Each structure stands twice: as structure tokens, then as C-alpha cells.
């Protein structure tokens with residue numbers, strides 16, 4: 108399902124533990140982080156975060172480490188405590204505790220996993236070997252998709268595992284009341300299609316490392332070095348064919364470019380060598396009133412690849428996807444090899460995270476709503492919810508005032524924008540009706556089978572929604588998640604309990620700090636409703652143009668100012684330090700627009716709340732300064748060079764430093780708060796503003 112989030116998924120690679128002072132009332136956390144030798148008008152990021160960054164080197168098991176990482180750790184510790192109790196097989200456990208507790212216990216049993224060796228994998232390997240002809244591929248792909256190799260299912264320190272293509276169900280972009288099947292590009296093991304085709308040293312190095320990794324994994328399965336080497340090349344050849352016919356992330360930002368509703372018959376015509384009816388029946392969609400094939404060019408290219416490669420090569424490809432997706436729950440040597448590529452080589456992390464952390468990540472990726480229930484018992488109170496409700500209401504008021512005051516937007520578009528605005532709903536904390544995983548069979552002794560079983564349950568749950576009305580109470584993030592999102596088709600903003608804590612939010616903070624931190628986050632999610640993607644959906648969540656042509660043109664001009672601005676920002680290329688990597692302004696436009704709009708309306712909401720009140724200095728800072736300090740603090744983040752390069756190349760979110768600098772240099776309010784002068788670096792000569 109389409110959604111716009113706050114944080115980068117890269118953080119999934121980076122959990123670790125280090126303590127943070129949790130004394131929320133001690134607001135001097137902000138003051139302590141300041142680098143007093145830096146001038147806020149020259150480099151506000153260094154000013155707000157310099158001392159924090161110097162004091163917090165990146166732990167060995169991480170690719171990045173920031174103030175957000177500290178919150179991750181607190182969440183992990185809370186989940187760890189809860190899981191240690193839930194994993195204890197007493198009769199008192201609730202069904203949720205039993206499921207997630209046993210899942211965790213099985214995952215933690217490294218000795219048992221090593222003793223079992225490849226035995227749990229054997230039936231699946233045999234099944235692949237038994238495919239008699241290419242006609243059998245459809246049923247096999249359906250089976251592997253039911254085991255979890257079908258979409259963004261993420262097990263710790265594994266890449267995405269989508270065999271051949273991606274399959275899910277989502278709201279129809281042009282009829283948001285209905286859920287329809289979605290067939291999408293997939294089938295590759297590197298994090299992005301560009302890595303298969305780009306010509307720079309970094310991409311070439313990644314490809315070499317990847318082929319070597321596949322070879323090592325085949326060798327661990329027992330193949331001779333020669334055969335493992337040849338098989339790795341086969342996999343790379345097939346995946347390269349699939350990557351070449353996949354769209355770039357940047358092109359996919361246009362929602363119309365990935366909306367191609369068609370019948371099964373039309374889909375079949377695109378890929379005659381793959382039996383779609385057999386696939387859909389096997390996967391559990393016996394009838395459909397139409398589906399979205401997001402990338403028709405991919406479907407055609409996939410068909411060409413099926414025809415071009417012999418069956419044996421496809422068996423090799425499927426074997427790789429099976430072992431790759433299963434790696435985290437296989438014997439230690441597979442886990443180590445998996446980390447060596449996906450952790451060390453891709454992100455620069457030096458050491459693997461502790462097993463308990465990986466098992467929590469695995470439980471969160473599979474039985475996340477069970478885990479959320481456990482988390483809430485520890486961490487979330489009604490008072491937090493009340494304070495958040497008030498802040499969201501104030502931010503919404505500010506956004507409404509902002510829209511009304513825009514000088515570049517005409518009355519007709521403003522009216523439509525306000526209709527959309529009034530349609531926005533919000534969810535705070537956790538799902539009212541957590542999922543119960545009725546088809547999942549969890550045993551304390553079968554970690555891999557557990558993972559497959561929960562994924563099978565997830566597929567059934569996903570497909571059961573087809574042809575049914577949308578359920579607005581559904582969450583796409585678990586309650587313990589440190590993140591937030593806007594869903595353009597639900598037209599709602601969502602804040603899991605996991606993010607409602609310092610430095611994002613504290614009931615003990617002064618308003619200015621909360622507005623700069625969680626307020627900026629709320630504003631960010633609200634603004635997603637009006638970013639380059641969100642602005643194309645109407646109040647009902649349908650992809651429909653509600654802009655007058657003239658205002659649409661002005662919107663695009665303003666957006667291109669932000670594209671140009673962020674294109675100038677760079678990170679180091681570890682493979683070629685002479686030639687820095689530029690951020691991709693088009694890829695990151697939605698997130699950057701949301702950051703810019705978000706902090707602006709947070710600032711407006713603060714100003715509104717200050718009216719008529721005393722404005723005492725705290726930590727010797729004015730409220731106007733503290734709102735910017737709040738925003739800066741949530742993005743204090745150290746990166747390994749590899750991680751920054753990977754993010755710059757593949758992520759819709761700009762690296763943290765520019766999430767701060769890119770915004771403040773556009774804001775006269777910032778310049779006023781810190782008395783910056785024209786010509787200083789934080790005073791943009793060509794300030795961008797959409798919202």
C-alpha cells in the first residue's frame with residue numbers, strides 16, 4: 108500500500124543499545140547538544156547537533172546512530188523485557204503473548220537451529236527441484252509468495268525478498284473504497300534496480316560483492332565452488348534482466364505512472380509464458396474484478412526473461428531467493444554470510460546486532476500487532492494521547508490558516524484544498540482491533556516454519572480484503588514503531604505510540620520544544636497530503652486532479668525550486684571520494700516538501716499558542732529559537748559513509764543533515780529567531796516555499 112513516512116527504512120539495519128537520559132524534564136538535553144563554537148547562521152546543524160554527534164560515535168553494530176537511535180534502544184529494551192516474560196511458557200499467557208513469545212523463543216534458539224542444519228529447508232529445496240516444466244513456475248511462485256517472498260516483508264539484515272514479482276492487495280487508486288490485487292515489479296536481491304545498471308565504481312563494487320555473496324550462499328548449501336560460482340552468475344543474469352525492465356524509484360513517484368488497471372486476460376496477454384490464472388488461483392484469488400499491474404513494461408520484460416532462460420536457471424534463481432529469504436533463521440554460518448554482504452558491505456556496519464535484537468525485529472516484521480499489544484502495556488498512557496490530540500488539532504488549525512493565506516493559489520483550488528483538508532482524519536497510538544493471526548501455527552521448536560506460517564497468514568489476511576470496503580481502522584505500522592505516516596488513500600495521518608517520547612515528544616517539555624519536534628513531525632505528515640504525490644489525491648483518496656491548470660503550474664514551479672535546492676546537497680562517495688554523490692532532488696521531493704511545510708505550520712501553531720503569554724527564556728533561548736532546536740535535535744545523526752551513500756541513492760528521505768539545513772535556510776522566521784544576516788549560509792537567496 109502506498110504511504111509516505113517520516114523515517115528511513117535504513118534504520119531497520121541499525122538497532123543497538125546505548126542508554127540515554129530519560130529525564131524528560133531535564134530540557135538541558137537540548138542545550139548539552141549544542142556546539143557553541145559553531146555559528147547557527149553558518150551551519151545550524153553543527154550548532155544544534157555538534158556536541159551530541161561528537162559524544163556519540165556510531166556503535167559497531169550500526170550503520171547510523173542518532174537521537175532517533177536512542178529511542179529505538181528504549182523501545183527495544185521495553186520489548187525485550189516484555190518478550191522475556193512472554194517467552195516463558197506459563198498457562199497464564201494471553202493468545203498474543205503465547206504467539207509472539209513462542210515465535211521469539213524459537214528464533215532465539217540458535218543451538219537448535221544449528222543442530223537442525225539444512226533439514227527445515229529440505230522440503231522446499233526438493234519442491235523447487237521437482238518443477239517439471241516452465242508451466243510449473245506459476246504454482247511455485249505462488250507457493251513461495253505464500254511463504255513471505257512476495258513483498259516488503261523484512262527480516263532483520265536481509266534485503267527485500269520478492270521472488271520474480273511483488274504481489275499484494277491495495278486500495279484502487281481511482282476508487283479508494285475498494286481493495287484490489289496489485290502486481291508489481293520485484294524479483295531482485297539488491298536494494299535498488301539502479302545498482303544493476305549504474306556504471307559508477309560504487310555500483311560495480313556492489314555487484315561484484317553481491318555475486319560473491321550469492322556464490323558463498325550456494326557453497327553453504329553444499330555446492331562445489333565451480334557450481335556455486337556459475338549459479339551465482341545465473342542469478343545475476345536473471346535479476347539484471349528484471350532490473351532493466353523495472354522503473355526507477357524517481358519515475359515511480361508519479362502515481363499515474365504506476366496505475367494500470369486491467370483484467371486477468373489483459374495481464375495474460377502481457378506475459379503469455381506465465382499462467383496468471385494458475386498463479387492467482389494458487390495464491391488464493393480465484394476471481395477478480397480487475398487488478399493493478401503497476402509496471403506493464405516489467406510484466407512484459409519478465410515474460411521475455413522466462414522465455415530466454417532455461418528451466419534449470421529458474422530453479423537456481425528460486426533456490427537463491429529461498430535461501431536468501433530464510434537466511435536469518437538458518438544456521439549461524441548463513442546468518443554471518445548474510446550480514447557480511449547486507450550489513451557490512453552495503454551499510455558499513457562492523458558487527459552484527461545481538462541475536463535478541465534481531466529476533467525482536469523478526470517478531471515485529473511478522474507478529475507486529477501482537478508485539479504492539481505487549482509494548483503498549485509498558486509504554487503508553489492516556490495522558491500522552493490527550494496531549495497529542497491537542498497538538499494535532501493546533502497543527503491542523505495552522506495548516507488551514509496557511510492554505511488560506513497562500514498568495515500564489517487561487518480561490519477555486521483553495522476551496523478544493525480545504526475540502527481535502529477537512530477530510531483528513533488522524534490516528535494516534537495503536538490499532539483498536541489488533542490482528543489475531545488465525546492461520547499462523549507457531550511452535551517453540553520450528554523458527555523457519557513459524558516465519559513461513561505467519562507470512563501465509565498475512566497473505567490470507569491481505570487477500571481477504573479484496574472486493575471488500577476499505578477499513579480505516581487498519582494500521583500499516585505497529586504500535587511500537589518509531590515512525591509515522593500519511594496515507595493518501597485513507598487521507599489520514601498516523602502516529603504509533605513508539606514515536607511519542609523524547610526527544611520527539613514529552614508531556615514535560617515546554618511547548619516550543621514539542622512543536623519543533625513532534626509538531627514538525629505532525630506537520631510533516633499533514634503536508635504529505637499536499638506534496639507532489641499527495642496533492643494528486645482528493646479528499647476521498649482517489650487519484651483525481653483537483654487543481655486549476657494555472658495553480659497546478661504554479662505548484663510545479665514551486666516544487667522545482669525545492670528539487671533544485673536539494674540537488675545541490677552532497678554526501679561522500681566511499682568508492683570515489685573525489686566525486687561526491689548529489690542528493691536526488693526529484694526522488695526526495697515529497698519528503699523535503701513535507702519537512703518544509705511541516706516545520707512551517709509547526710512554527711505557526713507555536714506562535715498562535717504563545718499569543719498573550721509570557722515568553723520566558725529556557726536554556727537562555729527564546730521559544731522561537733527552541734522550535735528550531737527541537738527540529739534540529741530529532742535529526743542529530745552520525746552516518747557511516749556507505750550508509751549515507753546508500754540512503755542518498757535509494758531513499759526518498761534526505762540524509763538527516765539536510766532535513767535540517769534544507770528547511771531552515773528557506774525560513775525568514777529562522778533568520779529572525781537567530782538574527783542571521785543576508786549573505787550568511789543559512790539565509791537562502793532563493794528561498795523555496797510551497798506551503
Ligand SMILES: [Zn+2]
Pocket residue numbers: 111112113114631635697698701
Ligand atoms: Zn514523510
